[in-house]
Amino acid sequence: MNFVPVQTKAEVPRQSAGKWLVLAALMAAQFMIVIDLAGVNVALPSIQRDLRFSETSLQWVSGIYQLIFGSFLLLGGRIADRQGRSRMFRIGVILFSGASLLCGLAWSSGSLLAFRGVQGMAAALLSPTALSTVMRLFPEGRDRHIALGVWGAVFGAGGALGSLFGGIITSAWGWNWFFFLNVPLGLYALLAGARLLPRDVPGEAKGKFDAPGAIAVSAGTIVLLYGLTTAPNAGWTAPVTLASFAAAALLLASFVRIQARSPSPLIPKPLIRMPTLRAGLGIGVWIGVCHFSMFFVLTQYMQNVLGLTAIQTAGGYMAAAALTILFANLTSRLVKPFGVKSILIAGQICVTLAFAYFSRLPADGHYAVDLLPALLVCGIGWGLLFPSVNLLSFTGLEKMNTGIASGLVNMSEQFGGAAGTTVSAVVAAAWAGASASSSSAAGLLADGSSLASGFRAAFLMLTGLSIVCLVLTALFVRPPRSANAQAMPKMSH
Known part of the structure; x- marks a missing residue:
């Protein structure tokens, strides 16, 4: 069966310049995700003092965000394919901005870790949704090259910029304001996206959703990343490390088996x-x-x-x-x-x-x-x-x-x-x-x-x-x- 991608009116902004404004909204969302990966590290000493983190638990302020973000990217991308990119983008921005506000208002170490986990889940939905929207708006050729150049600039330089902004904001106003920064960025992305993002095309993804595969790959990835994250401190032969790697191997092997047998595999x-x-x-x-x-x-x-x-x-x-x-x-x-x-x-x-x-x-x-x-x-x-x-x-x-x-x-x-x-x-x-x-x-x-x-x-x-x-x-x-x-x-x- 031959498939020739065709852009319908529902897939493109109404004005010729609209897709570049959409790109700006998508980049604002991606910038939030990237700066929260790296920039928070600069604020860790202040967070530790204010919320009384222990030395061992402090690493999870950044670790839990990275862990959940990396583990649910496949699931987030597939949900966007099936439920609509515009809708999932708006949901992702609302969740990420709301979780960022709650991070800034956190009253204890446990509450901050919980809200950082929600941030990671929202980022796992938002990041693949934003990138796939870029790929759909800009067909192969010069415009796509330019759009991916902008995307690469945000992704490549966002960590350094986030660290600098994090240091300046934390020194001037406190660590809370590092998280509050995401709220105006998210508001801009949400308002611009609601106005300019192309409408979703219903019924694009066919077949049943591969729930067993999604569960297996997400669980396998999260325990694998957990093992890699904790191994340097716990030890490579520690029971928790070996158990993490064994569980990851079993879960990811089951994912491969599910993929081979499923009529509508996740990938x-x-x-x-x-x-x-x-x-x-x-x-x-x-x-x-x-x-x-x-x-x-x-x-x-x-x-x-x-x-x-x-x-x-x-x-x-x-x-x-x-x-x-x-x-x-x-x-x-x-x-x-x-x-x-x-x-x-x-x-x-x-x-x-x-x-x-x-x-x-x-x-x-x-x-x-x-x-x-x-x-x-x-x-x-x-x-x-x-x-x-x-x-x-x-x-x-x-x-x-x-x-x-x-x-x-x-x-x-x-x-x-x-x-x-x-x-x-x-x-x-x-x-x-x-x-x-x-x-x-x-x-x-x-x-x-x-x-x-x-x-x-x-x-x-x-x-x-x-x-x-x-x-x-x-x-x-x-x-x-x-x-x-x-x-x-x-x-x-």
């Missing part, structure tokens, strides 16, 4: 067979590993070795964030003459070279010499990578499956981020411990030297992984011509 079989989507998901995992790990390791280095404050650390990322925004938007002009694969490889080369430079981080380093040059190169790399991996992943995709595909793309990056941060922390801690035990020096210098040694080891590991991904991309990624051209091809299933 449609034609989607799984798309080579561009599979390649995009693989690269997305690598992006998540490297992007999250870079921020984790460099933040530790700047604060614990160089002695920078939280706000100074966040400001240290601003030059890279500016280049990410610039090159993410330049990607729309580069794709047609050079092709998606060339842009991907160029971005991977930039990140690999930057990580190789970071693998020499000294204990007595200076920001301008030891960090800034590589941060600038990395900023260019992320700006090239975020839009191009989405262009690759969504090439030739049927519109009825954009929600679940968006969930897969987001999930690959979130899973890579959780795994990468955990492994980087383990490598850095192990190498730092070995360095400290073999060092004859004492005092603060020995601490700084051992920490820097651990951070160098983490970046050596990330450099090796980046080289492997670069070679695999060069050898095996084969994007079709439609990834660079203006026309959208037919698909058969």
Whole structure:
């Protein structure tokens, strides 16, 4: 059966400029999600003092948000496909903004964690809905390249901007106002979306909803991410860690079995067979590993070795964030003459070279010499990578499956981020411990030297992984011509 996607009047805004205003509303929603992933870390000391968090429970202020967000992305994307993107966008914005308001009003550690969990659930619905709406509004070609450039800029630079905003707002008005910031952003996204978002097309997704598959994959992902998050503190052989990984393996294996037998699987079989989507998901995992790990390791280095404050650390990322925004938007002009694969490889080369430079981080380093040059190169790399991996992943995709595909793309990056941060922390801690035990020096210098040694080891590991991904991309990624051209091809299933 041939399927040729056609945009109906219900799918496009009434005015020609309307879709760009819709994009602004979608980006406001995505910006809320991204800044709450990274920016809250700057406010943790203030939150701990005011709400009396223990040292062990404090990590869950950010951890529970990431855990639930990453675990329910597939479910959120599929719900958007079946129930309508416009409706789910509005529901997601209301839930996220309301939960943000309650986070700012939290009266205890338990209440804040509960509201952060609601934020994560709303983000899991909102993020794939917003990305799939972008893919539907902008057909393959120049407009899509521009729109994904904007999306990549928000996603790539949002963490750094969120950390800076979080530091400034927390210092000036208190941590509560970091969460209150989401309320006007959400109000704008809601009002603009209600007025401009295209109407939902009823009856697009056929067949029964795969509830058993949704439960299995969501539960499997949440216990897997929980195991990865707690393993560095609890220990890799601790009963809770081993139980988490065993339960995740059983649940995810049952999901694969359900998928194979279901007449209406959560992830449609034609989607799984798309080579561009599979390649995009693989690269997305690598992006998540490297992007999250870079921020984790460099933040530790700047604060614990160089002695920078939280706000100074966040400001240290601003030059890279500016280049990410610039090159993410330049990607729309580069794709047609050079092709998606060339842009991907160029971005991977930039990140690999930057990580190789970071693998020499000294204990007595200076920001301008030891960090800034590589941060600038990395900023260019992320700006090239975020839009191009989405262009690759969504090439030739049927519109009825954009929600679940968006969930897969987001999930690959979130899973890579959780795994990468955990492994980087383990490598850095192990190498730092070995360095400290073999060092004859004492005092603060020995601490700084051992920490820097651990951070160098983490970046050596990330450099090796980046080289492997670069070679695999060069050898095996084969994007079709439609990834660079203006026309959208037919698909058969």
